[in-house]
Amino acid sequence: MRNWLRPSFPSFPWASIEDVVEEPMMPPEPTHPYYPLGVDIPAYGENEAPVPVLLAALGGTLCFAVLSVALIARKLNPGLSASGLAVFCWFIMNASLHCVFEGYFVLNHATVASSQSLLAQLWKEYALSDSRYLTSDFFMLSVESITVFVWAPLCLANAIETARNGPSRHALRIVACVAHLYGVALYYATSQCEFYFTGESHSRPEFLYFWVYYVGFNLPWAIVPAFLLVDSVKAVTRAMKALDKADVTLSSHRLRTRGDVGGQLESRKTK
Amino acid sequence: MRNWLRPSFPSFPWASIEDVVEEPMMPPEPTHPYYPLGVDIPAYGENEAPVPVLLAALGGTLCFAVLSVALIARKLNPGLSASGLAVFCWFIMNASLHCVFEGYFVLNHATVASSQSLLAQLWKEYALSDSRYLTSDFFMLSVESITVFVWAPLCLANAIETARNGPSRHALRIVACVAHLYGVALYYATSQCEFYFTGESHSRPEFLYFWVYYVGFNLPWAIVPAFLLVDSVKAVTRAMKALDKADVTLSSHRLRTRGDVGGQLESRKTK
Numbered sequence: 001m002r003n004w005l006r007p008s009f010p011s012f013p014w015a016s017i018e019d020v021v022e023e024p025m026m027p028p029e030p031t032h033p034y035y036p037l038g039v040d041i042p043a044y045g046e047n048e049a050p051v052p053v054l055l056a057a058l059g060g061t062l063c064f065a066v067l068s069v070a071l072i073a074r075k076l077n078p079g080l081s082a083s084g085l086a087v088f089c090w091f092i093m094n095a096s097l098h099c100v101f102e103g104y105f106v107l108n109h110a111t112v113a114s115s116q117s118l119l120a121q122l123w124k125e126y127a128l129s130d131s132r133y134l135t136s137d138f139f140m141l142s143v144e145s146i147t148v149f150v151w152a153p154l155c156l157a158n159a160i161e162t163a164r165n166g167p168s169r170h171a172l173r174i175v176a177c178v179a180h181l182y183g184v185a186l187y188y189a190t191s192q193c194e195f196y197f198t199g200e201s202h203s204r205p206e207f208l209y210f211w212v213y214y215v216g217f218n219l220p221w222a223i224v225p226a227f228l229l230v231d232s233v234k235a236v237t238r239a240m241k242a243l244d245k246a247d248v249t250l251s252s253h254r255l256r257t258r259g260d261v262g263g264q265l266e267s268r269k270t271k
Numbered sequence: 272m273r274n275w276l277r278p279s280f281p282s283f284p285w286a287s288i289e290d291v292v293e294e295p296m297m298p299p300e301p302t303h304p305y306y307p308l309g310v311d312i313p314a315y316g317e318n319e320a321p322v323p324v325l326l327a328a329l330g331g332t333l334c335f336a337v338l339s340v341a342l343i344a345r346k347l348n349p350g351l352s353a354s355g356l357a358v359f360c361w362f363i364m365n366a367s368l369h370c371v372f373e374g375y376f377v378l379n380h381a382t383v384a385s386s387q388s389l390l391a392q393l394w395k396e397y398a399l400s401d402s403r404y405l406t407s408d409f410f411m412l413s414v415e416s417i418t419v420f421v422w423a424p425l426c427l428a429n430a431i432e433t434a435r436n437g438p439s440r441h442a443l444r445i446v447a448c449v450a451h452l453y454g455v456a457l458y459y460a461t462s463q464c465e466f467y468f469t470g471e472s473h474s475r476p477e478f479l480y481f482w483v484y485y486v487g488f489n490l491p492w493a494i495v496p497a498f499l500l501v502d503s504v505k506a507v508t509r510a511m512k513a514l515d516k517a518d519v520t521l522s523s524h525r526l527r528t529r530g531d532v533g534g535q536l537e538s539r540k541t542k
Contacts, residue, residue: 193409
């Protein structure tokens with residue numbers, strides 16, 4: 001029986017045994033668990049911390065940060081409504097995630113795969129659902145850089161304006177919500193487009209990674225901003241309608257007043 | 272002298288003249304003018320129409336469409352200001368470009384390189400500054416699909432609301448401007464990111480292609496939306512400030528009235 005692992009070398013009369021080495025033709029064992037199979041992730045080091053510890057560390061820190069900032073906001077503005085407080089918390093959470101979690105990726109994307117820091121391990125766990133975070137993908141780097149340097153400060157501004165019920169709260173909210181919606185749409189679209197045309201997925205196929213991490217963890221950035229956007233567009237439209245109405249009333253009042261003055265002048269002239 | 276075009280074959284005693292063919296080792300002549308050199312653009316067919324004809328056809332059609340729609344808008348709403356008309360024209364131009372030019376790309380991206388239709392030839396000319404339009408790049412496909420199916424109708428809605436001075440004009444304008452700004456930022460960022468990390472550019476290096484096509488043709492989508500965005504955010508903020516002030520005045524008036532009523536009730540009880 002032919003040994004299929006052995007390549008069929010021509011039997012050159014001068015070929016020594018060193019030349020005809022037995023080289024396996026099986027695909028090499030993958031050195032990492034990421035998809036698509038064979039994607040190049042050099043210097044990958046398996047996570048040392050278990051997943052529940054990683055998730056608890058992220059969730060705990062985030063909850064503590066958001067709740068403590070929410071308490072301060074409530075103290076500074078006791079008139080802040082429950083919905084206002086919820087919006088405030090949403091933007092504080094966004095600003096924190098953009099700054100710390102995504103900021104870490106932007107600054108350390110080249111070494112995430114080999115690092116054992118808490119944030120690197122979190123990224124390595126999430127990357128099971130999207131390996132682009134471990135391959136310095138140009139789209140991911142671009143979208144995350146803009147998120148960190150533009151949308152993070154904007155989210156902070158949104159939180160502050162919401163807490164103080166500032167007049168630019170709705171305008172800033174529309175900007176941030178469109179940014180989040182467009183970002184998440186492009187995030188899903190680029191990977192699904194690649195899957196459609198090449199059949200290659202950046203996500204592992206298991207339910208946890210595809211549906212919980214890839215779909216589920218990003219879905220809030222499609223649902224919450226859509227809801228806030230519609231609400232703010234309605235609020236702004238109502239405000240503009242009221243103001244336009246007031247403008248029209250004032251203009252017609254002015255016209256009538258001018259008309260009266262004109263009439264008086266007219267009657268004076270005719271006298 | 273050794274003929275460097277000829278590979279150095281071993282002089283096998285059984286090798287016939289057919290086996291030792293002269294194969295040039297020079298890189299193959301590029302079959303297209305696009306960058307990065309060697310990028311795969313199969314079935315490329317050189318443009319048949321000269322560049323001035325292509326640009327005149329696009330510019331002429333666009334100008335004719337925008338101006339005729341502007342005339343109709345001016346007739347339907349004679350009170351439309353000059354700035355309002357300019358904004359209207361901007362959004363009509365955007366809706367047309369998104370629908371027709373970018374719509375063609377989304378539907379025909381796979382055959383643009385080989386086609387000789389007017390729009391395909393225009394894309395092939397523009398692609399000299401960005402070959403991603405001829406390689407079905409996943410980011411380009413994603414961003415252009417969202418542009419065609421979401422931002423094009425939004426631009427049309429913006430044009431209509433601007434023409435009729437509708438109350439949602441500023442809210443819709445903020446949405447469209449953020450979309451354009453984010454889109455153009457990602458467009459530049461993804462290609463510059465790739466250039467930074469790999470040294471490979473999708474644009475030919477000539478002044479016309481890099482500075483005029485790639486930078487210049489996209490710059491209006493960074494400048495005009497930024498200007499409109501700031502203007503609309505200011506207008507919305509002013510409106511909200513006025514409305515919040517009116518709300519506070521009404522509330523304090525109501526409180527005073529209630530206080531009076533309370534006082535009267537109090538005095539009645541004490542009587």
